[in-house]
Amino acid sequence: MLDGFVLDAALAGVFGLLVGSFLNVVIYRFPKMLERQWAAEAADFTGQPVAETDTFNLVTPRSRCRQCGHQIRWYENIPVLSYLVLRGKCSQCGTRIGMRYPVVELVTAALFALCGWRFGFTLHAAAWAAFAALLICQFLIDFDTQILPDDLNYTLLWLGLLASAVGFTGVALVSAVWGAALGYLVFWVIFQLFKLATGKEGMGYGDFKLLAALGAWFGAEYLLAIVLLSSIVGAVLGIVLLVVGKIANKDIPMPFGPYLAGAGMLCFVLGPAAVPDLLPFAFPFGSH
Structure with a gap:
């Protein structure tokens, strides 16, 4: 029974790493999506033309370095591991990547693992x-x-x-x-x-x-x-x-x-x- 709980916790923890990576996207992009929505609603309310903007949501555009615009490749986006391999820097320009990203992934993984331990998968x-x-x-x-x-x-x-x-x-x-x-x-x-x-x-x-x-x-x-x-x-x-x-x-x-x-x-x-x-x-x- 103990081995079953350990396996459930491990599986949930791995899934939590992946979810944590997505949460980093939500945390950064969702407020900006709201700002765009509010700006569009304000323009519509005042009768002003709505400015054309590129598609920006939780999926599009793909993640990029905020400094040089380098598009993050899939193998540079593996939770925690990619951060360690890249030594916390952009592979193109060397700009530091915030510690928050792996921390969010690890905290999410730990909480998901706790869920798996307590309640199973x-x-x-x-x-x-x-x-x-x-x-x-x-x-x-x-x-x-x-x-x-x-x-x-x-x-x-x-x-x-x-x-x-x-x-x-x-x-x-x-x-x-x-x-x-x-x-x-x-x-x-x-x-x-x-x-x-x-x-x-x-x-x-x-x-x-x-x-x-x-x-x-x-x-x-x-x-x-x-x-x-x-x-x-x-x-x-x-x-x-x-x-x-x-x-x-x-x-x-x-x-x-x-x-x-x-x-x-x-x-x-x-x-x-x-x-x-x-x-x-x-x-x-x-x-x-």
């Missing part, structure tokens, strides 16, 4: 793997652009409700629905109170939707724990960014989405059953 594992992949995208897209795309938030939300309905999350459907509703409402109320008190907007509507999606996956009982864990994730991430010099200007706002996404992934990695033991005060009415 099953639809149950696939559901949680999709959960992990969507959170990785939301974490980095929001970190880069301060945008939490609705397409990804809604996909995560509906998958959570469907996963609850078929028993993949261990959360009763009624709790999942209340988790989604209250997750949105809690942040909406905080947003409105903060705006009344300061005249400023303290967070974006994407944060409401992301917490709603996490509520659908873990249930209403876990909302307080997720918010508390997001604060811990934010503190750790802030310290790391300060240490590596990524935060030079304290006036630059930090998005909250990565903290929420990180908290969701932490709940999954620890296992929902372990979270009440870690944060017992966050569950005054017990957990599912």
